[in-house]
Amino acid sequence: MLSNFGITFLSITFLTSFLLIYLSFNELKTANNKIPKKIYNFSSLQLIFTILSFLTLLAGFVVSDFSMSNVFENSHSTKPLLYKISGTWGSHEGSLLLWINILVLFSFLFLFYSNNNNKKFQLYTIIFQNFLIGTFLIFLLFNSNPFSLLFPVPNEGLGLNPILQDPALAIHPPLLYIGFVGSSIYFSAALAALISKVETKLFARVIKPWVSLSWFFQTLGILVGSVWAYYELGWGGFWFWDPVENSSLMPWLLMTALFHSVLVLERRLGLYSWVIILSILTFTMSVVGTFLVRSGILNSVHTFANDPSRGLFILTFLILMVFSSIFIFFKYSTTEKNTFKFLSKEFFILINNWFMVFFLLVVLIGTMYPIFLDTLFGTKISVGPPYYNFVLAPFLIPLLFLMTSGPKFNWISSESKKIFDLVFFISLFIFLAILFIVKEKNLIVNLTLIFSIYLTIQSLNDFYKAFKNKSINLSRVISHFGFGLLIFFISINHILSIEKNFNLKVGDEKNLSKFLIKFENIESYKIDNYQTIIGDFQILNKKNLIKKNLKPEIRIYDQPKTMTYEASIDSNFFSDTYLTMSNVSDSELFNIKLQIKPFMNFIWLSVFILSLGGVLNIFKRIKKV
Amino acid sequence: MKKIFLISTFFFVLVNSVYAEVDLRDKILKNLRCLVCQGQTMSDSNSDFAQTIKSVVDDKIGHGFKEDEIYKFLSDKYGDWILFNPPLKKENYLLWFLPYFLFIIGGIVIYYLSKKTQIKRK
Amino acid sequence: MKKNKLIIIYAVLIFIFLILYLSLDNKKIYNTEDLVGKKMNEVDLLYFESEGTFNTREIFKNKFVLFNFWASWCAPCRKEHKNLIRLSKNKNLEIIGVNFKDSPQSAKKFLEELGNPFSILAKDPDGKQSINFGIYGIPETILIDKDSNIVKKYVGPLNLKDVNEIRSIVEK
Known part of the structure; x- marks a missing residue:
């Protein structure tokens, strides 16, 4: 039943995108300068039907309709409602449906709310966006249909992977998708702008809010993903430079570069072709990321169940997309004169783009290199955290410094400013005070600390000035402040983290230099579909004599038989105590890992502040219009 | 005075860092x-x-x-x-050096973009 | 000029996409089967029953040697055992069994039940010696030639095809 509805709704959506392309093409030839009502109507219709198809799948999950194979494979009738709902986008098919919903939503929003009085530009954007929608619908219907039927109808579903049953992971994909699928709209707009030869300032003003919007959601999506990894994976880290994480970081870096260079374009100072290229690249990188994740050519913590035909489809799509956009770019782009004054604001924005593209290339090379080596020479290597830390970390120092100094300079003019000012000396004093406490000896870490403090203090100073002087860009101040804090707290967290690994028997004590750990007791019982072993630990901090009771868990699920290790985390304002245990085979011993992770909450908060700058940017636009 | 402070701090950090x-x-x-x-x-x-x-x-x-x-x-x-x-083996040279190479290329591009104006100003 | 640029970009992209296309066929799961041709390290192994150790250098100098890592708790080992018995009849080949992270009693029971194909039986109760052989999960089987070079590695249970392959290498 539901399956038929779903397929019908999807077919209607496909039909409307076909019609929208057809009508828009016809409209291009007419002379009047207004987009006819029917295009608006079809776009609304398209949105309604695609949302209906999504709700149909959602209903399938909520009522546990196991006649749909997607529901059968990813749900279970006893699952809590929240995870039934999140199961809708938990699988490959469902998440692809979410993709299409977001493509359609942005097409709709752009048509209705991006009123820019340039009919040709508007129509071409809708045409390109609907090409994307149409192709992904074909992929969905013929290769990854979430509504395909199963016969005979099973009584019970297979359930969702236990580590995916987590509130953070329930909202992670929608946030991330709004981010990087949302970038499709400025991909389409960039191609449309080339063909319809839109005036540069108009193009900049049109795409700016969309870039901020997608950047905001991408940032939140990455944040929520890291929070999930920290609490659920039980490794004590939040970023592993895993290929799947990298695929979400790559579009983020490009978006960051893009909304900086859009500022230059908005003031008619050049960079038109560069902004177009960045707009095209952002969505391209999103699709590249999707290819890497879904085709299963990467060995990752987060790999979806995969199937080569998916990879082949996405790759074909990617090739068509890249080649046609390059063709359009070369056919329509005009040569422009880019001239920048040394030490002007636009010069520093150029430098920002230089760094962002460098970061992107490092992540891209690190992710793709093993694939290339394996395919060409059959050599398998791993590229992991040590590589990225080594290559990227030194570049953070100049970046932080430029983020602090760049905004002080004016547009167009080229006067030099005092860079090492009072704020810098205050920051140095703060750094020395911190160094006195933490006694860090690594040069790179120390320099990173100095310049992240400098950025933070400078942003606070700007924040204060912003209230007196309205001309200061508040969203910039907030985002830079958040970034400074983020790097500061990551460095401090890196310095002060403690990790101790040892084996213990029930009843034993372990005496560490700062802590006394007592393994009090162990309990084991059966819950629903798993067996749990819970350890009871007392941790005494020798310094302040605070006792903590932590209960890490080992879970043995029966279908399929998997073991998961649940960390027990005692989180107070400043520091987390993180304890995991695992059994050592053929012995009474348990392997215990104690980690002290200071300032975790501050890291999350910094990213949140960072993202707030993006929201402010969107609202500022709306107020102006 | 400020300069002395600045230099001594960096010197201190540098010397201190040798014993990492x-x-x-x-x-x-x-x-x-x-x-x-x-x-x-x-x-x-x-x-x-x-x-x-x-x-x-x-x-x-x-x-x-x-x-x-x-x-x-x-x-x-x-x-x-x-x-x-x-x-750092032969087959990994590109992995290790390509990023730096591309970074330098980017720097050169920016240098030329901003250099043009300076000449004009004269 | 513009055209040349376009051609170069297209050429680079075609290369990249070609690699990505080919990469769809790459093996998804890593194993060490390709790591052959190296010389075996000299490793001291514990005898399974008697006291003391022996060094892998000292044994069967002019014969092919097959190291098999197994345990009674490993189900695939049970499955491949009859193939090891088949191979044990071969005159040019000696099989050394390494009992991996196992209890002596159940290992003995396992051999009594299914037969003993091993010329020498060693044990590695904590699994540390097996690291010298590059073992990461059992069953794994390593074929060594007369000059103690690693000729073949098999990760997972031996099947009949593997048995024939080993026979043909050994009898050459």
Whole structure:
């Protein structure tokens, strides 16, 4: 039943995108300068039907309709409602449906709310966006249909992977998708702008809010993903430079570069072709990321169940997309004169783009290199955290410094400013005070600390000035402040983290230099579909004599038989105590890992502040219009 | 006065940094990929295999092996796949140098873009 | 000029996409089967029953040697055992069994039940010696030639095809 509805709704959506392309093409030839009502109507219709198809799948999950194979494979009738709902986008098919919903939503929003009085530009954007929608619908219907039927109808579903049953992971994909699928709209707009030869300032003003919007959601999506990894994976880290994480970081870096260079374009100072290229690249990188994740050519913590035909489809799509956009770019782009004054604001924005593209290339090379080596020479290597830390970390120092100094300079003019000012000396004093406490000896870490403090203090100073002087860009101040804090707290967290690994028997004590750990007791019982072993630990901090009771868990699920290790985390304002245990085979011993992770909450908060700058940017636009 | 302060601070940080020390065991285990567990490091992994590797690494450190010798020993047995930090070999040159090369290219492009104006101003 | 640029970009992209296309066929799961041709390390192994150790250098100098890592708790080992018995009849080949992280009683029971194909039986109770062989999960089997070079590695249970392959290498 539901399956038929779903397929019908999807077919209607496909039909409307076909019609929208057809009508828009016809409209291009007419002379009047207004987009006819029917295009608006079809776009609304398209949105309604695609949302209906999504709700149909959602209903399938909520009522546990196991006649749909997607529901059968990813749900279970006893699952809590929240995870039934999140199961809708938990699988490959469902998440692809979410993709299409977001493509359609942005097409709709752009048509209705991006009123820019340039009919040709508007129509071409809708045409390109609907090409994307149409192709992904074909992929969905013929290769990854979430509504395909199963016969005979099973009584019970297979359930969702236990580590995916987590509130953070329930909202992670929608946030991330709004981010990087949302970038499709400025991909389409960039191609449309080339063909319809839109005036540069108009193009900049049109795409700016969309870039901020997608950047905001991408940032939140990455944040929520890291929070999930920290609490659920039980490794004590939040970023592993895993290929799947990298695929979400790559579009983020490009978006960051893009909304900086859009500022230059908005003031008619050049960079038109560069902004177009960045707009095209952002969505391209999103699709590249999707290819890497879904085709299963990467060995990752987060790999979806995969199937080569998916990879082949996405790759074909990617090739068509890249080649046609390059063709359009070369056919329509005009040569422009880019001239920048040394030490002007636009010069520093150029430098920002230089760094962002460098970061992107490092992540891209690190992710793709093993694939290339394996395919060409059959050599398998791993590229992991040590590589990225080594290559990227030194570049953070100049970046932080430029983020602090760049905004002080004016547009167009080229006067030099005092860079090492009072704020810098205050920051140095703060750094020395911190160094006195933490006694860090690594040069790179120390320099990173100095310049992240400098950025933070400078942003606070700007924040204060912003209230007196309205001309200061508040969203910039907030985002830079958040970034400074983020790097500061990551460095401090890196310095002060403690990790101790040892084996213990029930009843034993372990005496560490700062802590006394007592393994009090162990309990084991059966819950629903798993067996749990819970350890009871007392941790005494020798310094302040605070006792903590932590209960890490080992879970043995029966279908399929998997073991998961649940960390027990005692989180107070400043520091987390993180304890995991695992059994050592053929012995009474348990392997215990104690980690002290200071300032975790501050890291999350910094990213949140960072993202707030993006929201402010969107609202500022709306107020102006 | 300010300059003296500035220079002395940096000097202090620099001198202080020469004695950087790290926990060798931790560093090694964080650089090893657990072969049986999809992208986890040996240090993070609870698997049986990782626990054996941990105790082998302990033994090797105890026997006075250096960091690089331990990597060499393990990559001989399991391939370079086990190392998260790819060794600087011929086949990895591009991986290690291409990013810097591209960074320099970017710098040159920006240099030319901003240099033009300076000449004009004169 | 513009055209040349376009051609170069297209050429680079075609290369990249070609690699990505080919990479779809790459093996998804890593194993060490390709790591052959190296010389075996000299490793001291514990005898399974008697006291003491022996060094892999000292044994069967002019014969092919097959190291098999097994345990009674490993189900695939049970499956491949009859193939090891088949191979044990071969005159040019000696099989050394390494009992991996196992209890002696159940290992003995296992051999009594299914037969003993091993010329020498060693044990590795904590699994540490097996690291010298590059073992990461059992069953694994390593074929060594007369000059103690590693000729073949088999990760997972031996099947009949593997048995024939080993026979043909050994009898050459």
